[in-house]
Amino acid sequence: MRTALREGSAYDVVVGMGVLSDAGVLTRDALGPGGERAARALLAHDDALPRGLVNATAAAFTAAGLNIIACPVRASEAEKSFATVERIVQAAASGRLERGEPVVALGGGVVGDVAGFAAACYRRGVPVVQCPTTLLSMVDASVGGKTGVNVRVGDSLKKNMAGAFHQPALVLCDVATMQSLPARDLRSGLAECIKHAMIGADFGDADLLDLTRSALDHVLGMDAGALVELVSRNVAVKAACVGGDERETLASDAPHGGRMALNAGHTVAHAIETLPGLSHGRPSLADLTHGEAVGLGLLAEARLAATLGLLDGREAEELREVLERAGLPTAVRGLPDSARIIALMGDDKKVAGGRLRVSLPARGRRCTLADDPPRDALAAAIDTVRGD
Numbered sequence: 001m002r003t004a005l006r007e008g009s010a011y012d013v014v015v016g017m018g019v020l021s022d023a024g025v026l027t028r029d030a031l032g033p034g035g036e037r038a039a040r041a042l043l044a045h046d047d048a049l050p051r052g053l054v055n056a057t058a059a060a061f062t063a064a065g066l067n068i069i070a071c072p073v074r075a076s077e078a079e080k081s082f083a084t085v086e087r088i089v090q091a092a093a094s095g096r097l098e099r100g101e102p103v104v105a106l107g108g109g110v111v112g113d114v115a116g117f118a119a120a121c122y123r124r125g126v127p128v129v130q131c132p133t134t135l136l137s138m139v140d141a142s143v144g145g146k147t148g149v150n151v152r153v154g155d156s157l158k159k160n161m162a163g164a165f166h167q168p169a170l171v172l173c174d175v176a177t178m179q180s181l182p183a184r185d186l187r188s189g190l191a192e193c194i195k196h197a198m199i200g201a202d203f204g205d206a207d208l209l210d211l212t213r214s215a216l217d218h219v220l221g222m223d224a225g226a227l228v229e230l231v232s233r234n235v236a237v238k239a240a241c242v243g244g245d246e247r248e249t250l251a252s253d254a255p256h257g258g259r260m261a262l263n264a265g266h267t268v269a270h271a272i273e274t275l276p277g278l279s280h281g282r283p284s285l286a287d288l289t290h291g292e293a294v295g296l297g298l299l300a301e302a303r304l305a306a307t308l309g310l311l312d313g314r315e316a317e318e319l320r321e322v323l324e325r326a327g328l329p330t331a332v333r334g335l336p337d338s339a340r341i342i343a344l345m346g347d348d349k350k351v352a353g354g355r356l357r358v359s360l361p362a363r364g365r366r367c368t369l370a371d372d373p374p375r376d377a378l379a380a381a382i383d384t385v386r387g388d
């Protein structure tokens with residue numbers, strides 16, 4: 001599969017079982033301009049990955065003629081920071097990584113975002129090869145070129161507040177890497193798949209919700225064929241969306257909002273995801289994952305869309321059912337009052353000229369932008385995912 005971006009860059013996204021150890025895929029030509037002369041690669045990897053996976057990936061790049069400089073990264077939102085970018089850049093500099101020599105990001109969205117940003121900064125930009133190891137990062141974070149870090153402002157952590165657009169040279173989605181992924185993280189990835197499915201008609205896949213529904217049990221059972229199909233269909237939706245709007249500048253030209261459509265569910269999600277003290281289910285599920293926050297945000301925003309007459313109530317209910325079947329929370333305890341959550345949304349990047357702009361799932365599996373939705377309707381929609 002190849003993404004074609006408006007501004008000219010295009011890259012391959014290879015999806016399959018065992019692609020990370022496929023020498024045919026890992027040629028140096030695939031690393032983009034200058035890649036054929038590359039002699040080194042910096043492997044920024046999640047430090048929690050099974051040792052065998054890290055070693056096998058390093059061996060595959062070595063077999064492609066690249067000496068590996070390894071740099072372990074802790075995958076947490078707190079470590080998705082400028083300090084980690086600096087550490088990766090220092091590792092690249094001590095290993096004398098040159099222009100044209102890639103950073104290889106092996107891990108979930110945290111590693112992809114922070115290592116991608118380090119690649120965008122080091123020597124003013126070296127190639128990045130994204131090797132996602134979570135469902136979420138395969139279907140979403142690894143494609144599209146958004147990289148970045150969180151920034152602490154006062155007492156809160158502002159998600160993705162600094163970053164750069166830096167398109168990968170190559171994306172390798174090896175579904176075999178997910179064999180070690182905890183079930184909770186697999187379910188979290190399903191939230192982004194469900195988001196794509198809710199807006200799929202705008203990006204060439206009106207049937208994605210049906211496919212997702214019928215594939216759920218196979219995917220949760222780690223069936224390789226089901227995973228490859230789900231990842232491929234989602235990458236195609238993401239690529240169709242970002243290919244038309246590489247830098248998120250189309251919001252006012254396209255009815256679905258261009259790349260902003262991908263923010264469906266994320267206005268609420270970003271406001272609640274780093275709040276301490278939230279819980280759902282057992283105490284061990286305290287603190288939301290990104291995907292869980294996206295599922296809750298999507299549900300609240302779908303209910304807002306229904307209140308505004310943009311979505312049928314039945315479609316919002318269908319969404320709740322599919323989230324539940326995926327094992328995702330549809331309510332959370334410990335949310336602060338809705339006015340505080342709306343105030344947190346005001347700090348988000350989705351504010352234009354002081355006005356909140358929310359990408360809502362709309363009728364017919366499409367997306368629409370709502371500028372400054374009525375605050376009482378927004379507060380009521382947030383209240384519907386309140387679990388206490």
Ligand SMILES: NC(=O)c1ccc[n+]([C@@H]2O[C@H](COP(=O)([O-])OP(=O)(O)OC[C@H]3O[C@@H](n4cnc5c(N)ncnc54)[C@H](O)[C@@H]3O)[C@@H](O)[C@H]2O)c1
Pocket residue numbers: 046048049050075076077080107108109110111113133134135136137140141142143144145146147159160177178179180181182185188290291
């Ligand atoms: N750049 C983008 O376009 C974009 C899009 C969506 C999300 N994101 C970002 O992605 C991040 C979330 O990504 P994520 O859900 O992949 O989270 P993550 O990177 O934190 O990974 C989740 C957990 O799974 C572990 N893990 C990862 N792969 C594993 C494997 N194969 N086996 C065992 N354990 C594994 C990690 O150590 C971590 O504990 C957020 O920071 C979010 O902002 C970025």
